[in-house]
Amino acid sequence: MDGGIYLMDGDSLIEMTEEQYDSERILQESLADFPRLLAGDQMTTDDARRWALVAREAAVPDKEGGGDRWSADHLFVDQAGVPTIVEVKRSDDTRIRREVVGQMLDYVAHASIYWNGSDLQDRFIETCEERGTVPEQLLSELTGDEETDGFWEQVQTNLRSGNIRLLFVADAIPSELKRVVEFLNEQMSSTEVLAVEVTQYVDEQDNLKAFVPRLHGQTEEARSAKRSTARPTHDEEDLLNDLREKERSGVLSAAEAAAVRDIYDFIQTEADAYDFGGSANVSVTARWEVLGGSKGMFTLNSGGHIDFWQPSPDADGAEWGETELEEWYDALGAIDHPSIDREKFDTQQKIQIVALTDESNRSQFKAACRQFAQACEQAADESFV
Structure with missing residues:
Protein backbone atom coordinates (compact mmCIF):
# COMPACT_ATOMS: atom_id res chain seq x y z
CA MET A 1 0.00 0.00 0.00
CA LYS A 226 4.15 3.83 -32.55
CA ARG A 227 3.19 5.98 -35.46
CA SER A 228 1.52 9.22 -34.45
CA THR A 229 -2.26 9.04 -34.16
CA ALA A 230 -2.92 12.55 -32.92
CA ARG A 231 -4.96 15.04 -34.92
CA PRO A 232 -2.89 17.94 -36.21
CA THR A 233 -2.31 20.45 -33.45
CA HIS A 234 -2.74 24.15 -34.09
CA ASP A 235 -1.37 27.37 -32.67
CA GLU A 236 -1.73 31.11 -33.09
CA GLU A 237 0.27 31.14 -36.31
CA ASP A 238 -2.08 28.55 -37.83
CA LEU A 239 -5.11 30.63 -36.85
CA LEU A 240 -3.76 33.85 -38.34
CA ASN A 241 -2.55 32.11 -41.51
CA ASP A 242 -5.94 30.43 -41.92
CA LEU A 243 -7.70 33.78 -41.56
CA ARG A 244 -5.44 35.35 -44.20
CA GLU A 245 -6.13 32.48 -46.59
CA LYS A 246 -9.88 32.60 -46.02
CA GLU A 247 -9.87 36.35 -46.54
CA ARG A 248 -7.79 36.02 -49.73
CA SER A 249 -10.07 33.32 -51.16
CA GLY A 250 -13.26 35.18 -50.26
CA VAL A 251 -14.51 32.70 -47.65
CA LEU A 252 -14.42 35.56 -45.13
CA SER A 253 -14.79 39.25 -45.87
CA ALA A 254 -12.11 41.63 -44.60
CA ALA A 255 -14.54 42.80 -41.89
CA GLU A 256 -15.29 39.23 -40.80
CA ALA A 257 -11.60 38.29 -40.63
CA ALA A 258 -10.92 41.44 -38.59
CA ALA A 259 -13.75 40.53 -36.21
CA VAL A 260 -12.28 37.06 -35.64
CA ARG A 261 -8.87 38.59 -34.90
CA ASP A 262 -10.42 41.05 -32.46
CA ILE A 263 -12.32 38.33 -30.58
CA TYR A 264 -9.10 36.31 -30.44
CA ASP A 265 -7.38 39.33 -28.86
CA PHE A 266 -10.22 39.47 -26.33
CA ILE A 267 -9.68 35.78 -25.48
CA GLN A 268 -5.98 36.35 -24.93
CA THR A 269 -6.67 39.29 -22.63
CA GLU A 270 -9.68 38.07 -20.65
CA ALA A 271 -9.79 34.27 -20.54
CA ASP A 272 -8.08 32.26 -17.81
CA ALA A 273 -6.84 29.85 -20.47
CA TYR A 274 -7.40 29.01 -24.11
CA ASP A 275 -6.46 26.21 -26.46
CA PHE A 276 -6.46 25.53 -30.17
CA GLY A 277 -8.22 22.75 -32.04
CA GLY A 278 -9.98 21.97 -35.27
CA SER A 279 -9.00 20.37 -38.54
CA ALA A 280 -10.55 21.97 -41.64
CA ASN A 281 -10.86 25.20 -39.65
CA VAL A 282 -8.74 26.39 -36.74
CA SER A 283 -10.68 26.91 -33.51
CA VAL A 284 -9.86 28.58 -30.19
CA THR A 285 -11.75 27.66 -27.03
CA ALA A 286 -11.81 30.30 -24.30
CA ARG A 287 -11.91 28.89 -20.76
CA TRP A 288 -12.72 30.43 -17.39
CA GLU A 289 -11.96 28.44 -14.21
CA VAL A 290 -15.16 29.56 -12.48
CA LEU A 291 -17.34 27.76 -15.05
CA GLY A 292 -16.32 24.30 -13.84
CA GLY A 293 -16.42 21.22 -16.05
CA SER A 294 -14.35 21.78 -19.19
CA LYS A 295 -14.30 25.51 -18.23
CA GLY A 296 -15.13 26.43 -21.85
CA MET A 297 -17.31 29.52 -22.36
CA PHE A 298 -17.18 29.67 -26.16
CA THR A 299 -15.20 28.48 -29.17
CA LEU A 300 -14.10 30.91 -31.88
CA ASN A 301 -13.91 29.20 -35.27
CA SER A 302 -11.94 30.53 -38.25
CA GLY A 303 -14.81 29.37 -40.45
CA GLY A 304 -16.67 32.44 -39.27
CA HIS A 305 -18.75 31.58 -36.22
CA ILE A 306 -18.70 31.31 -32.42
CA ASP A 307 -20.14 28.30 -30.58
CA PHE A 308 -21.18 28.81 -26.98
CA TRP A 309 -22.84 25.53 -25.96
CA GLN A 310 -20.11 24.46 -23.53
CA PRO A 311 -21.12 26.19 -20.25
CA SER A 312 -23.38 24.04 -18.08
CA PRO A 313 -24.55 24.74 -14.53
CA ASP A 314 -24.56 20.95 -14.03
CA ALA A 315 -20.85 20.64 -14.84
CA ASP A 316 -18.46 19.24 -12.25
CA GLY A 317 -17.23 22.12 -10.09
CA ALA A 318 -19.84 24.66 -11.27
CA GLU A 319 -21.22 26.86 -8.47
CA TRP A 320 -23.60 28.90 -10.61
CA GLY A 321 -27.02 28.16 -12.06
CA GLU A 322 -29.57 28.60 -14.82
CA THR A 323 -30.13 32.24 -13.83
CA GLU A 324 -26.58 33.27 -14.76
CA LEU A 325 -26.76 31.27 -18.01
CA GLU A 326 -30.12 32.76 -19.06
CA GLU A 327 -28.88 36.29 -18.31
CA TRP A 328 -25.86 35.64 -20.52
CA TYR A 329 -28.09 34.34 -23.31
CA ASP A 330 -30.30 37.42 -22.94
CA ALA A 331 -27.28 39.73 -23.22
CA LEU A 332 -26.03 37.91 -26.33
CA GLY A 333 -29.53 37.89 -27.80
CA ALA A 334 -29.73 41.66 -27.41
CA ILE A 335 -26.96 42.15 -29.99
CA ASP A 336 -28.58 43.98 -32.91
CA HIS A 337 -28.21 41.81 -36.01
CA PRO A 338 -30.79 39.91 -38.13
CA SER A 339 -28.89 36.61 -37.74
CA ILE A 340 -29.21 36.62 -33.92
CA ASP A 341 -32.37 35.04 -32.51
CA ARG A 342 -32.48 34.73 -28.72
CA GLU A 343 -35.30 32.17 -28.90
CA LYS A 344 -33.01 29.71 -30.70
CA PHE A 345 -30.16 29.88 -28.18
CA ASP A 346 -31.44 26.95 -26.14
CA THR A 347 -30.98 24.64 -29.13
CA GLN A 348 -28.66 26.48 -31.55
CA GLN A 349 -25.96 28.16 -29.49
CA LYS A 350 -24.08 29.85 -32.28
CA ILE A 351 -23.30 33.38 -33.43
CA GLN A 352 -22.17 34.04 -36.98
CA ILE A 353 -19.13 36.31 -37.04
CA VAL A 354 -20.91 38.58 -39.54
CA ALA A 355 -23.06 39.73 -36.60
CA LEU A 356 -19.92 41.04 -34.90
CA THR A 357 -18.37 42.97 -37.78
CA ASP A 358 -19.87 46.09 -36.23
CA GLU A 359 -17.55 47.31 -33.47
CA SER A 360 -20.39 48.18 -31.10
CA ASN A 361 -21.78 44.65 -31.45
CA ARG A 362 -18.36 43.19 -30.63
CA SER A 363 -18.16 45.41 -27.57
CA GLN A 364 -21.59 44.14 -26.53
CA PHE A 365 -20.45 40.52 -27.00
CA LYS A 366 -17.32 41.10 -24.90
CA ALA A 367 -19.27 42.86 -22.16
CA ALA A 368 -21.77 39.99 -22.01
CA CYS A 369 -18.98 37.46 -21.58
CA ARG A 370 -17.26 39.52 -18.88
CA GLN A 371 -20.54 39.94 -17.00
CA PHE A 372 -21.27 36.21 -17.26
CA ALA A 373 -17.88 35.31 -15.76
CA GLN A 374 -18.35 37.90 -12.99
CA ALA A 375 -21.87 36.62 -12.22
CA CYS A 376 -20.55 33.06 -11.97
CA GLU A 377 -17.79 34.22 -9.62
CA GLN A 378 -20.32 36.02 -7.45
CA ALA A 379 -22.55 32.92 -7.34
CA ALA A 380 -19.54 30.81 -6.35
CA ASP A 381 -18.61 33.25 -3.58
CA GLU A 382 -22.17 33.26 -2.23
CA SER A 383 -22.28 29.44 -2.22
CA PHE A 384 -19.43 29.40 0.32
CA VAL A 385 -21.07 31.90 2.67
Whole structure:
Protein backbone atom coordinates (compact mmCIF):
# COMPACT_ATOMS: atom_id res chain seq x y z
CA MET A 1 0.00 0.00 0.00
CA ASP A 2 1.23 3.49 -0.88
CA GLY A 3 1.52 6.29 1.67
CA GLY A 4 -1.36 8.68 2.18
CA ILE A 5 -2.01 12.01 0.53
CA TYR A 6 -2.71 15.24 2.40
CA LEU A 7 -5.29 17.92 1.70
CA MET A 8 -4.94 21.46 3.02
CA ASP A 9 -8.22 22.83 4.42
CA GLY A 10 -7.49 26.30 5.74
CA ASP A 11 -4.96 25.79 8.50
CA SER A 12 -5.77 22.10 8.84
CA LEU A 13 -4.11 19.15 7.14
CA ILE A 14 -6.48 16.33 6.26
CA GLU A 15 -4.87 12.92 5.86
CA MET A 16 -6.40 10.70 3.21
CA THR A 17 -5.46 7.04 3.16
CA GLU A 18 -5.65 4.44 0.44
CA GLU A 19 -8.80 2.33 0.41
CA GLN A 20 -9.78 -0.57 -1.83
CA TYR A 21 -12.92 -0.29 -3.93
CA ASP A 22 -15.87 -2.18 -2.52
CA SER A 23 -16.60 -3.53 -5.98
CA GLU A 24 -15.47 -3.27 -9.59
CA ARG A 25 -18.76 -1.54 -10.34
CA ILE A 26 -17.73 1.56 -8.37
CA LEU A 27 -14.54 1.99 -10.42
CA GLN A 28 -16.42 1.23 -13.64
CA GLU A 29 -19.01 3.93 -12.91
CA SER A 30 -16.31 6.45 -11.98
CA LEU A 31 -14.54 5.89 -15.31
CA ALA A 32 -17.78 6.29 -17.25
CA ASP A 33 -18.56 9.55 -15.44
CA PHE A 34 -14.99 10.91 -15.39
CA PRO A 35 -12.89 9.61 -18.32
CA ARG A 36 -10.05 11.90 -17.21
CA LEU A 37 -9.24 9.18 -14.67
CA LEU A 38 -7.75 7.22 -17.60
CA ALA A 39 -4.60 9.33 -17.33
CA GLY A 40 -4.78 10.82 -20.82
CA ASP A 41 -2.47 13.63 -19.75
CA GLN A 42 0.24 11.05 -19.02
CA MET A 43 0.05 9.35 -22.41
CA THR A 44 1.50 12.13 -24.56
CA THR A 45 3.84 15.00 -23.86
CA ASP A 46 1.84 17.61 -25.77
CA ASP A 47 -1.78 16.81 -26.70
CA ALA A 48 -3.41 15.00 -23.76
CA ARG A 49 -5.80 12.24 -24.74
CA ARG A 50 -9.48 13.02 -24.12
CA TRP A 51 -12.34 10.56 -24.37
CA ALA A 52 -16.04 10.28 -25.00
CA LEU A 53 -17.88 7.19 -23.80
CA VAL A 54 -19.31 5.11 -26.66
CA ALA A 55 -20.74 2.29 -24.57
CA ARG A 56 -20.50 0.32 -21.39
CA GLU A 57 -20.54 -3.47 -21.80
CA ALA A 58 -19.64 -3.03 -25.47
CA ALA A 59 -20.50 -6.23 -27.32
CA VAL A 60 -17.80 -7.86 -29.49
CA PRO A 61 -18.87 -10.48 -32.09
CA ASP A 62 -16.66 -13.42 -33.10
CA LYS A 63 -17.75 -13.50 -36.75
CA GLU A 64 -19.52 -11.42 -39.39
CA GLY A 65 -23.20 -11.22 -38.48
CA GLY A 66 -22.56 -13.42 -35.46
CA GLY A 67 -23.82 -13.03 -31.94
CA ASP A 68 -22.12 -11.00 -29.26
CA ARG A 69 -19.57 -13.40 -27.82
CA TRP A 70 -17.68 -10.99 -25.56
CA SER A 71 -18.44 -7.77 -23.74
CA ALA A 72 -15.81 -5.11 -22.97
CA ASP A 73 -16.37 -3.10 -19.80
CA HIS A 74 -16.08 0.26 -21.59
CA LEU A 75 -15.52 1.54 -25.09
CA PHE A 76 -14.32 5.13 -25.52
CA VAL A 77 -13.08 7.12 -28.51
CA ASP A 78 -10.40 9.79 -28.21
CA GLN A 79 -10.18 13.06 -30.14
CA ALA A 80 -8.30 11.35 -32.98
CA GLY A 81 -11.04 8.74 -33.40
CA VAL A 82 -8.95 5.98 -31.83
CA PRO A 83 -11.22 3.33 -30.23
CA THR A 84 -10.14 2.71 -26.64
CA ILE A 85 -11.22 -0.57 -25.04
CA VAL A 86 -11.14 -0.61 -21.25
CA GLU A 87 -11.25 -3.66 -19.01
CA VAL A 88 -11.60 -3.10 -15.26
CA LYS A 89 -10.50 -5.53 -12.56
CA ARG A 90 -9.78 -5.22 -8.87
CA SER A 91 -6.23 -6.12 -7.90
CA ASP A 92 -7.43 -9.03 -5.75
CA ASP A 93 -9.11 -10.65 -8.78
CA THR A 94 -6.73 -13.45 -9.83
CA ARG A 95 -7.89 -13.09 -13.46
CA ILE A 96 -5.99 -9.79 -13.70
CA ARG A 97 -2.68 -11.64 -14.04
CA ARG A 98 -3.43 -13.90 -16.98
CA GLU A 99 -7.00 -14.36 -18.16
CA VAL A 100 -7.66 -10.66 -18.73
CA VAL A 101 -4.73 -10.36 -21.17
CA GLY A 102 -6.09 -13.09 -23.44
CA GLN A 103 -9.53 -11.56 -23.11
CA MET A 104 -8.33 -8.16 -24.34
CA LEU A 105 -6.46 -9.70 -27.25
CA ASP A 106 -9.68 -11.47 -28.25
CA TYR A 107 -11.47 -8.13 -28.14
CA VAL A 108 -9.01 -6.27 -30.35
CA ALA A 109 -8.53 -9.12 -32.85
CA HIS A 110 -12.26 -9.34 -33.52
CA ALA A 111 -13.27 -5.71 -33.00
CA SER A 112 -10.77 -4.58 -35.65
CA ILE A 113 -12.63 -6.74 -38.18
CA TYR A 114 -16.27 -6.85 -37.09
CA TRP A 115 -16.91 -3.44 -35.54
CA ASN A 116 -17.64 -0.57 -37.90
CA GLY A 117 -17.81 3.17 -37.48
CA SER A 118 -21.52 3.59 -38.19
CA ASP A 119 -22.51 0.99 -35.58
CA LEU A 120 -20.28 2.65 -32.98
CA GLN A 121 -21.83 5.99 -33.86
CA ASP A 122 -25.29 4.52 -33.18
CA ARG A 123 -24.10 3.17 -29.81
CA PHE A 124 -22.57 6.56 -28.97
CA ILE A 125 -25.88 8.32 -29.69
CA GLU A 126 -27.77 5.78 -27.56
CA THR A 127 -25.34 6.26 -24.69
CA CYS A 128 -25.64 10.04 -24.90
CA GLU A 129 -29.42 9.81 -24.81
CA GLU A 130 -29.27 7.50 -21.78
CA ARG A 131 -26.92 9.90 -19.97
CA GLY A 132 -28.80 13.07 -20.91
CA THR A 133 -26.07 14.57 -23.10
CA VAL A 134 -26.21 15.92 -26.67
CA PRO A 135 -24.11 13.75 -29.05
CA GLU A 136 -23.13 16.57 -31.42
CA GLN A 137 -22.04 18.85 -28.62
CA LEU A 138 -20.08 16.16 -26.81
CA LEU A 139 -18.27 15.19 -30.01
CA SER A 140 -17.50 18.80 -30.89
CA GLU A 141 -16.08 19.40 -27.43
CA LEU A 142 -14.00 16.22 -27.72
CA THR A 143 -12.47 17.19 -31.07
CA GLY A 144 -12.40 20.95 -30.60
CA ASP A 145 -14.15 21.35 -33.94
CA GLU A 146 -17.81 21.77 -34.83
CA GLU A 147 -17.20 20.00 -38.15
CA THR A 148 -17.27 16.35 -37.11
CA ASP A 149 -18.85 14.83 -40.22
CA GLY A 150 -15.83 12.63 -40.94
CA PHE A 151 -15.16 11.57 -37.36
CA TRP A 152 -16.79 8.13 -37.47
CA GLU A 153 -15.21 7.40 -40.83
CA GLN A 154 -11.87 8.02 -39.10
CA VAL A 155 -12.94 5.62 -36.35
CA GLN A 156 -13.65 3.02 -39.04
CA THR A 157 -10.23 3.64 -40.63
CA ASN A 158 -8.52 3.24 -37.26
CA LEU A 159 -10.36 -0.02 -36.59
CA ARG A 160 -9.35 -1.60 -39.90
CA SER A 161 -5.73 -0.54 -39.50
CA GLY A 162 -5.56 -1.88 -35.95
CA ASN A 163 -5.06 1.62 -34.58
CA ILE A 164 -6.77 0.77 -31.29
CA ARG A 165 -5.89 1.34 -27.64
CA LEU A 166 -6.25 -1.30 -24.92
CA LEU A 167 -6.37 -0.13 -21.31
CA PHE A 168 -6.16 -2.43 -18.31
CA VAL A 169 -7.54 -0.53 -15.31
CA ALA A 170 -7.35 -1.56 -11.65
CA ASP A 171 -6.82 -0.12 -8.20
CA ALA A 172 -3.33 -1.64 -8.31
CA ILE A 173 -1.50 -3.15 -11.30
CA PRO A 174 0.47 -6.32 -10.45
CA SER A 175 4.13 -6.35 -11.49
CA GLU A 176 3.51 -9.33 -13.79
CA LEU A 177 0.81 -7.45 -15.71
CA LYS A 178 3.01 -4.35 -15.95
CA ARG A 179 5.72 -6.34 -17.70
CA VAL A 180 3.24 -8.02 -20.07
CA VAL A 181 1.76 -4.63 -20.95
CA GLU A 182 5.21 -3.14 -21.61
CA PHE A 183 6.15 -6.11 -23.82
CA LEU A 184 2.93 -5.96 -25.86
CA ASN A 185 3.14 -2.20 -26.25
CA GLU A 186 6.71 -2.41 -27.53
CA GLN A 187 5.94 -5.23 -29.97
CA MET A 188 2.59 -4.03 -31.40
CA SER A 189 3.24 -1.21 -33.85
CA SER A 190 -0.40 -0.16 -34.41
CA THR A 191 -2.21 -1.09 -31.22
CA GLU A 192 -1.36 0.71 -28.00
CA VAL A 193 -1.46 -1.40 -24.82
CA LEU A 194 -1.36 0.37 -21.47
CA ALA A 195 -2.35 -0.12 -17.85
CA VAL A 196 -3.82 2.53 -15.58
CA GLU A 197 -3.75 2.25 -11.82
CA VAL A 198 -6.51 4.33 -10.23
CA THR A 199 -5.91 4.45 -6.49
CA GLN A 200 -8.71 5.61 -4.22
CA TYR A 201 -8.07 7.69 -1.09
CA VAL A 202 -10.59 8.66 1.61
CA ASP A 203 -10.43 10.76 4.75
CA GLU A 204 -11.06 9.36 8.23
CA GLN A 205 -14.71 10.45 8.27
CA ASP A 206 -15.27 9.05 4.78
CA ASN A 207 -16.53 12.47 3.65
CA LEU A 208 -13.82 13.20 1.08
CA LYS A 209 -12.57 11.01 -1.72
CA ALA A 210 -9.66 11.39 -4.14
CA PHE A 211 -8.48 9.37 -7.14
CA VAL A 212 -4.86 9.21 -8.24
CA PRO A 213 -4.31 7.67 -11.73
CA ARG A 214 -0.89 6.32 -12.73
CA LEU A 215 0.02 5.13 -16.22
CA HIS A 216 2.10 2.00 -16.86
CA GLY A 217 3.53 0.58 -20.07
CA GLN A 218 4.53 3.75 -21.90
CA THR A 219 8.24 2.98 -22.35
CA GLU A 220 10.52 4.93 -24.66
CA GLU A 221 10.79 1.85 -26.90
CA ALA A 222 7.00 1.76 -27.18
CA ARG A 223 6.80 5.47 -27.96
CA SER A 224 9.29 5.18 -30.79
CA ALA A 225 7.51 2.12 -32.20
CA LYS A 226 4.15 3.83 -32.55
CA ARG A 227 3.19 5.98 -35.46
CA SER A 228 1.52 9.22 -34.45
CA THR A 229 -2.26 9.04 -34.16
CA ALA A 230 -2.92 12.55 -32.92
CA ARG A 231 -4.96 15.04 -34.92
CA PRO A 232 -2.89 17.94 -36.21
CA THR A 233 -2.31 20.45 -33.45
CA HIS A 234 -2.74 24.15 -34.09
CA ASP A 235 -1.37 27.37 -32.67
CA GLU A 236 -1.73 31.11 -33.09
CA GLU A 237 0.27 31.14 -36.31
CA ASP A 238 -2.08 28.55 -37.83
CA LEU A 239 -5.11 30.63 -36.85
CA LEU A 240 -3.76 33.85 -38.34
CA ASN A 241 -2.55 32.11 -41.51
CA ASP A 242 -5.94 30.43 -41.92
CA LEU A 243 -7.70 33.78 -41.56
CA ARG A 244 -5.44 35.35 -44.20
CA GLU A 245 -6.13 32.48 -46.59
CA LYS A 246 -9.88 32.60 -46.02
CA GLU A 247 -9.87 36.35 -46.54
CA ARG A 248 -7.79 36.02 -49.73
CA SER A 249 -10.07 33.32 -51.16
CA GLY A 250 -13.26 35.18 -50.26
CA VAL A 251 -14.51 32.70 -47.65
CA LEU A 252 -14.42 35.56 -45.13
CA SER A 253 -14.79 39.25 -45.87
CA ALA A 254 -12.11 41.63 -44.60
CA ALA A 255 -14.54 42.80 -41.89
CA GLU A 256 -15.29 39.23 -40.80
CA ALA A 257 -11.60 38.29 -40.63
CA ALA A 258 -10.92 41.44 -38.59
CA ALA A 259 -13.75 40.53 -36.21
CA VAL A 260 -12.28 37.06 -35.64
CA ARG A 261 -8.87 38.59 -34.90
CA ASP A 262 -10.42 41.05 -32.46
CA ILE A 263 -12.32 38.33 -30.58
CA TYR A 264 -9.10 36.31 -30.44
CA ASP A 265 -7.38 39.33 -28.86
CA PHE A 266 -10.22 39.47 -26.33
CA ILE A 267 -9.68 35.78 -25.48
CA GLN A 268 -5.98 36.35 -24.93
CA THR A 269 -6.67 39.29 -22.63
CA GLU A 270 -9.68 38.07 -20.65
CA ALA A 271 -9.79 34.27 -20.54
CA ASP A 272 -8.08 32.26 -17.81
CA ALA A 273 -6.84 29.85 -20.47
CA TYR A 274 -7.40 29.01 -24.11
CA ASP A 275 -6.46 26.21 -26.46
CA PHE A 276 -6.46 25.53 -30.17
CA GLY A 277 -8.22 22.75 -32.04
CA GLY A 278 -9.98 21.97 -35.27
CA SER A 279 -9.00 20.37 -38.54
CA ALA A 280 -10.55 21.97 -41.64
CA ASN A 281 -10.86 25.20 -39.65
CA VAL A 282 -8.74 26.39 -36.74
CA SER A 283 -10.68 26.91 -33.51
CA VAL A 284 -9.86 28.58 -30.19
CA THR A 285 -11.75 27.66 -27.03
CA ALA A 286 -11.81 30.30 -24.30
CA ARG A 287 -11.91 28.89 -20.76
CA TRP A 288 -12.72 30.43 -17.39
CA GLU A 289 -11.96 28.44 -14.21
CA VAL A 290 -15.16 29.56 -12.48
CA LEU A 291 -17.34 27.76 -15.05
CA GLY A 292 -16.32 24.30 -13.84
CA GLY A 293 -16.42 21.22 -16.05
CA SER A 294 -14.35 21.78 -19.19
CA LYS A 295 -14.30 25.51 -18.23
CA GLY A 296 -15.13 26.43 -21.85
CA MET A 297 -17.31 29.52 -22.36
CA PHE A 298 -17.18 29.67 -26.16
CA THR A 299 -15.20 28.48 -29.17
CA LEU A 300 -14.10 30.91 -31.88
CA ASN A 301 -13.91 29.20 -35.27
CA SER A 302 -11.94 30.53 -38.25
CA GLY A 303 -14.81 29.37 -40.45
CA GLY A 304 -16.67 32.44 -39.27
CA HIS A 305 -18.75 31.58 -36.22
CA ILE A 306 -18.70 31.31 -32.42
CA ASP A 307 -20.14 28.30 -30.58
CA PHE A 308 -21.18 28.81 -26.98
CA TRP A 309 -22.84 25.53 -25.96
CA GLN A 310 -20.11 24.46 -23.53
CA PRO A 311 -21.12 26.19 -20.25
CA SER A 312 -23.38 24.04 -18.08
CA PRO A 313 -24.55 24.74 -14.53
CA ASP A 314 -24.56 20.95 -14.03
CA ALA A 315 -20.85 20.64 -14.84
CA ASP A 316 -18.46 19.24 -12.25
CA GLY A 317 -17.23 22.12 -10.09
CA ALA A 318 -19.84 24.66 -11.27
CA GLU A 319 -21.22 26.86 -8.47
CA TRP A 320 -23.60 28.90 -10.61
CA GLY A 321 -27.02 28.16 -12.06
CA GLU A 322 -29.57 28.60 -14.82
CA THR A 323 -30.13 32.24 -13.83
CA GLU A 324 -26.58 33.27 -14.76
CA LEU A 325 -26.76 31.27 -18.01
CA GLU A 326 -30.12 32.76 -19.06
CA GLU A 327 -28.88 36.29 -18.31
CA TRP A 328 -25.86 35.64 -20.52
CA TYR A 329 -28.09 34.34 -23.31
CA ASP A 330 -30.30 37.42 -22.94
CA ALA A 331 -27.28 39.73 -23.22
CA LEU A 332 -26.03 37.91 -26.33
CA GLY A 333 -29.53 37.89 -27.80
CA ALA A 334 -29.73 41.66 -27.41
CA ILE A 335 -26.96 42.15 -29.99
CA ASP A 336 -28.58 43.98 -32.91
CA HIS A 337 -28.21 41.81 -36.01
CA PRO A 338 -30.79 39.91 -38.13
CA SER A 339 -28.89 36.61 -37.74
CA ILE A 340 -29.21 36.62 -33.92
CA ASP A 341 -32.37 35.04 -32.51
CA ARG A 342 -32.48 34.73 -28.72
CA GLU A 343 -35.30 32.17 -28.90
CA LYS A 344 -33.01 29.71 -30.70
CA PHE A 345 -30.16 29.88 -28.18
CA ASP A 346 -31.44 26.95 -26.14
CA THR A 347 -30.98 24.64 -29.13
CA GLN A 348 -28.66 26.48 -31.55
CA GLN A 349 -25.96 28.16 -29.49
CA LYS A 350 -24.08 29.85 -32.28
CA ILE A 351 -23.30 33.38 -33.43
CA GLN A 352 -22.17 34.04 -36.98
CA ILE A 353 -19.13 36.31 -37.04
CA VAL A 354 -20.91 38.58 -39.54
CA ALA A 355 -23.06 39.73 -36.60
CA LEU A 356 -19.92 41.04 -34.90
CA THR A 357 -18.37 42.97 -37.78
CA ASP A 358 -19.87 46.09 -36.23
CA GLU A 359 -17.55 47.31 -33.47
CA SER A 360 -20.39 48.18 -31.10
CA ASN A 361 -21.78 44.65 -31.45
CA ARG A 362 -18.36 43.19 -30.63
CA SER A 363 -18.16 45.41 -27.57
CA GLN A 364 -21.59 44.14 -26.53
CA PHE A 365 -20.45 40.52 -27.00
CA LYS A 366 -17.32 41.10 -24.90
CA ALA A 367 -19.27 42.86 -22.16
CA ALA A 368 -21.77 39.99 -22.01
CA CYS A 369 -18.98 37.46 -21.58
CA ARG A 370 -17.26 39.52 -18.88
CA GLN A 371 -20.54 39.94 -17.00
CA PHE A 372 -21.27 36.21 -17.26
CA ALA A 373 -17.88 35.31 -15.76
CA GLN A 374 -18.35 37.90 -12.99
CA ALA A 375 -21.87 36.62 -12.22
CA CYS A 376 -20.55 33.06 -11.97
CA GLU A 377 -17.79 34.22 -9.62
CA GLN A 378 -20.32 36.02 -7.45
CA ALA A 379 -22.55 32.92 -7.34
CA ALA A 380 -19.54 30.81 -6.35
CA ASP A 381 -18.61 33.25 -3.58
CA GLU A 382 -22.17 33.26 -2.23
CA SER A 383 -22.28 29.44 -2.22
CA PHE A 384 -19.43 29.40 0.32
CA VAL A 385 -21.07 31.90 2.67
